[in-house]
Amino acid sequence: MVVVNGNTKVIVQGMTGHQGAFHSGEMIKFGTKVIAGVSPGKSGTKVHGVDIYETVYDTLDMHPDASMISVPAPFIKDAAMEAIDNGIKLIYILTEHVPVQDTMEIVAEARRKNVFMIGPNSPGITVPGECKIGIMPNHIFRKGDIAIASRSGTLTYEIVKAVTDAGFGESTVIGLGGDPIIGTTFSDVIKIYNEDPATKKIILVGEIGGSEEEKAAAYIKEHVKKPVVGYITGRSAPPGKKMGHAGAIIEKGTGTADSKIKAFESAGIKVADYPDDIPKMLK
């Protein structure tokens, strides 16, 4: 179990929106303690029986631990700063298409206030049997000892399902987010998974762009004894063309699929060619 547990009290900023409402409901079904919603102009209403408030400040006497933020991209910076400045210690940003300079400032502020930040453009964090904050489908999980970190959304579900279908289970799954700048990266999460007693094996689902996979590989080589399986997507991406994620721009020299696969292999990480190959490589 990592970062969150069954007692984590979660608020949802943007809970009355289409996405916010649907996924809050799924989170509650999963067992997450969703204690309040925040939607300006909607205070006094309820979603799934949960009270909606005007501001994060109004929820503070319930002592929230975490906030899921699902508001439109232009309002993300305001919502994230509101959560951080009100003392929330974990923020997760679902929303995609957040301007990267806004993310940059949120990350700087989160670091300064020791806030654990996931996203933006991320499916969230799931600890089976304990807590889900995010949008991963509930039914694909089974409690187990495999921790997964991924920069992707649906591809993560694909891999979680393959792992579960193969008879394994998951300790923690974190979707880091597909943007070039994100709060928590592979090199942060690999340390956490390595120290987590509930985790026996680790799956890293990387993607072209940036050098976080390479940095995580260097850390693994040095410090990690647990078996690690890797997968890198974007091998067939044309150089310099974007693939939806801004994070998928091929950068000059570094950040290619090749450099990441090589870094993984030289750290003793088994690298899968297809998502479906991952479960057999866990054995």
Next chain:
Amino acid sequence: MVVVNGNTKVIVQGMTGHQGAFHSGEMIKFGTKVIAGVSPGKSGTKVHGVDIYETVYDTLDMHPDASMISVPAPFIKDAAMEAIDNGIKLIYILTEHVPVQDTMEIVAEARRKNVFMIGPNSPGITVPGECKIGIMPNHIFRKGDIAIASRSGTLTYEIVKAVTDAGFGESTVIGLGGDPIIGTTFSDVIKIYNEDPATKKIILVGEIGGSEEEKAAAYIKEHVKKPVVGYITGRSAPPGKKMGHAGAIIEKGTGTADSKIKAFESAGIKVADYPDDIPKMLK
């Protein structure tokens, strides 16, 4: 000994200026290790045999510990940010008339990077026998066990001299600075003096405005066993009129000479009527 010692390596930003050059010379005479000066446009020259550089960055391979900043007020923010962002862990700002919003940002950045900041508008820090960073006259000090903190400049010298003339000596003297917002305040410094084994007795020289004297008194009441003598200046200041220091505005209700003297007395601090009375109260 507090914060600095005989090995502290000091750079001077603005060393080629009138004040910078004079006081660097005095510091060197005192025994301070002044390792470099920084004065844009003057690199390659020397002051008191010390090399002048274009930027703080250029001095980093000499591993400076502290920077004395003596540049004109409009350039203080830039110089302070330069020192902090280059990893200097103690900054002292001599300059007066720094815009308070600039100070506010410097203080916020210093806190974030764990930088010990003295000033602005301060005479600096002196540890007799070890190190002086600032502009206090060299000849008034004698090594001893009395620590002094003051919001004033010349008045501090007056008191240090009285203490020395009466046969005592000083462990550390810090001029906090006369501005409404300063890096290190009474409530920071009282903790340091209380924990400093070289300090046996403490003198606090306060001034009307703000509530730092009151906060320090509350801390002393609770935690400090060492004898403390206090002096508050500004008793005769007309309400609402400024007395040179912006810090000397009498604030509504709190911050008056009366409220500070009362706070001191209720914490068991002996309060002197005249600066000259302080030495006898140490006995």
Next chain:
Amino acid sequence: MNLYEYMGKEIFKKYSIPVPDGYKIDRVTDLKQYEFPVAVKSQVLSGKRGKAGGIKFAKSGDELKQESEELLSSKINGLQVEALLIEKMLNIKKELYLSITLDRSSKAPIIIMSTEGGMDIESVPEDKIHKIVVDPLIGYSDYISREAAEFLELSGDLKKQFSPILSNLYNAFMGEDALLMEINPLIIDKTDNIIAGDSKVTIDDNALFRHKNLIIDDPEKTALENEASSKSFTFIEMGGHIGVIANGAGLTMATLDALTLHKLEPRNFLDLGGTDNIEIVEEAFSFVLRAKPEILFVNIFGGVTKADTVANGIVSSKKKFNIKEPIVVRLSGIHEEEGRKILMDNGIKAFSDMNSAISELAKMKGVE
């Protein structure tokens, strides 16, 4: 520097904070025809101006002229009225309080608000006041407007009007290097418009180099104080008889305190600053002399300022200004002995410690 209401409202306008239609006059002949009724507001830097009779109302041109004449020839709380602000009357539905100032403790701007506007904020109970500290490295963010609007019980269109007023007030506070920007009352009128009813603005004197347009005489200073300020002296006139020149604000204050404790009344505060220049000493004397003290007291602890330089400055000032008033000097620190010798040689009494100097002054004034 504290600004008059009309000056603060000019700043508000610049930052798109709504203020009532109006104009400022210095004399009655400047009055314009205007939509009646109007408020006639004395421009004085004093609280409780309304209670003291500083605000009048006029329903016609004749009334306006009469009220203006009366106010312009009166004093409000002891201050001569030099200007009036003539403003369209508002139909007040509700009065709020809103301000931004510096919080010395958190070392950051703090927004203070209350639903109890229009009265002295110090008399409003704590639970009716809400405070929000703004992180200077992050700056303003819209959630602050939402939190404030909720506390002030503003919703719908009022909330929409209020949000930019608060963010603009923050921009004005930072943009103009203010120490205080206060709107009391912030008025909601009967047609549900939000308007700044008053302004109280203090600008950081140290930041005036960034606001060249604002460099004006400080309304709260005497002409002599403003003139000294233009020469970079901190000079403040007081009620007593002892003209004071000292170096360093702290030592100067301590000097005034010591005089007062000895029942001696200072005529002024003058901080010579750190200087080693005879002409600066002469200039300091010129200001103190124009305040017409009975006795002069110079209290110097030499450091940057050398004691012998000050002594030479005193001697040359005495000649230059033909000073007849007695001068008592205390010189300590760098070159103190040389300094005292120069003074003694010129027949001026010089001491090495403050207490002896003040005892001498007390003897001269016969209060000891």
Next chain:
Amino acid sequence: MNLYEYMGKEIFKKYSIPVPDGYKIDRVTDLKQYEFPVAVKSQVLSGKRGKAGGIKFAKSGDELKQESEELLSSKINGLQVEALLIEKMLNIKKELYLSITLDRSSKAPIIIMSTEGGMDIESVPEDKIHKIVVDPLIGYSDYISREAAEFLELSGDLKKQFSPILSNLYNAFMGEDALLMEINPLIIDKTDNIIAGDSKVTIDDNALFRHKNLIIDDPEKTALENEASSKSFTFIEMGGHIGVIANGAGLTMATLDALTLHKLEPRNFLDLGGTDNIEIVEEAFSFVLRAKPEILFVNIFGGVTKADTVANGIVSSKKKFNIKEPIVVRLSGIHEEEGRKILMDNGIKAFSDMNSAISELAKMKGVE
């Protein structure tokens, strides 16, 4: 979005960064009389444009007309030249390199500079390159200009010119939500003026809502890609034969990877995103069909996107667009069984796992 040189230089001008006098033309008839000699620069988004013959010079009106005609009818590194920038020639004394981009590692803007300008920065040795990370919460401060000027060996008047160029470039980078702003070369001419010789600017597509004036077709996208972009699809044309619709950028990329590993060549990338709307599915088909693929492959892992909705969308698209090309579908996740049943009932092949679907495609293309 990458901007053409002339667009980047418009931004530079807005932020007071000096650029050569010049103008852009789309056709030869737009040529103006101008001070000669001039440079005639092809506006194509390609590096090494000069080496590829994309930059010419003209000393007279006739030469200018001839060079312009030739360039406007040629391709540079495979890209059709659609526009030219005609610029006054500079007398180059020295070329520097200066850029600001985002550093993913420090999660902050990074300033990169070199004395070796005018060439590919990747081929410049590390010790000739200096980098300064700017803290986004603090922003730009003048000491950065000093540090940069020193590294670039600029002093005196050149330093004075350079300092605002760098701070303005930072302001432009932040103000326009850029991902990259590069000046290569930054020219010092023979009269010691510093001028931006070229511009390479990339704007964050996600921030275009703050820059309404910049909403233009992305020069690097095909017409079809730009049209899809205006409907909020990420759609990229590629060289192969398999039309792809998948959901989620990661899964879509993994789909392309899996096809390529099986020697199947994708015709496009299309991320359906998270939707539960039949019309969105139809719209996705409309774009893929216009790219004329031989076979269509739909790969969905249902979550927000329900598998049965997609199935219904495929069936209705088939009818609406009269699709003759074979369609292979993989449906997994929420409502996958209902979805596959709908497809089977309509004669469309549907699988529950990716591998089986791709094997089927390989069989159809005869690569297995």
